[in-house]
Amino acid sequence: MRTDAPCLDCFKRQAAATAQICCAEAAGRMRVADEIDRLVAELDPALSPPENAVIVYGRIAEVTGVRDPYAELKQQSTDVALRLRDEVRQRIEQSPDPLRAAVRYCIAANIIDYGSGHAFDALETLRGCQSARLPIDDFDRFRRSVSRARVVYLADNCGELVFDGLLIEQLVRLGCDVTMAVRGGAILNDATMEDAVECGLDSLCRVVSSGICCPGTPLSSCSRELVEIFAGADLVISKGQGNFETLSETAAPVAFLLTVKCPVVARYITAMRGPAGEGIEGRGEMLLMQMGVE
DSSP states (O other), X not given: OOOOHHHHHHHHHHHHHHHHHHOSSHHHHHHHHHHHHHHHTTSOTTSOHHHHHHHHHXXXXXXXXXXXXXXXXXXXXXXXXXXXXXXHHHHHHHSSSHHHHHHHXXXXXXXXXXXXXXXXXXXXXHHHTTTOOOSXXXXXXXXXXXXXXXXXXEOOBTTHHHHHHHHHHHHHHTTOEEEEEEBSSOOTTBOBHHHHHHTTGGGTSEEEEOSSOXXXXXXXXXXXXXXXXXXXXXXXXXXXXXXXXXXXTOOSOEEEEXXXXXXXXXXXXXXXXXXXXXXXXXXXXXXXXXXXOO
């Protein structure tokens, strides 16, 4: 998926929100705004939005001197999710279909995203996720794919990472060999190796770094380790919009689990899936969309 014109305005909004965190003085926030206004005109539209986000957030860090502006918010998201983990795990275990329940909690938790520019009620989304209608729901195909499969699980954000762990517990019970990939460094509220360890994911499965500080997984820039693991997977589970934006054209067997928070992504998905994608507007719709071979 390439960067579209509305993405440039989104980068500006994200920069303004990040400057509010980084800069106590109005003059600092103005410097960020001025710099990003100039920068967006130079971005390559052939790149995916997450790849261009690397450039944008790199420039914000240069201007402000703050390398991880979302560190506190990331920790808050993790703390809230960890407090909910036992309750959600119990609900999954008591469900008549634990795998389906875990998938739905996992998708719903993707609403925790400080880069989307929209306000969503994460707790309300989690409460209603088991009965919510998914405009695209390839769960039956997903279930067939995960029996004793080699799975690469591409993580997205902090907070939701805890619920990723609950899905991985179900996958391991089905005999899956799971490797999780996290970001190579801090960007937005995306999960890094330190976050995975804090949530205990390293005790559930192998955890590797993508090798890059990108809120997505552009394989041409990722570490050789991840590229090789990706190529050998029976199924890739891709969480979130950023991973979708960078992998939407891959030929690999990928199950995209996400909430759609952007009208550009919504239009792209509708074009991909035709009538099945109608009604997706980028207002937090939950999707399980599987692509590639059966």
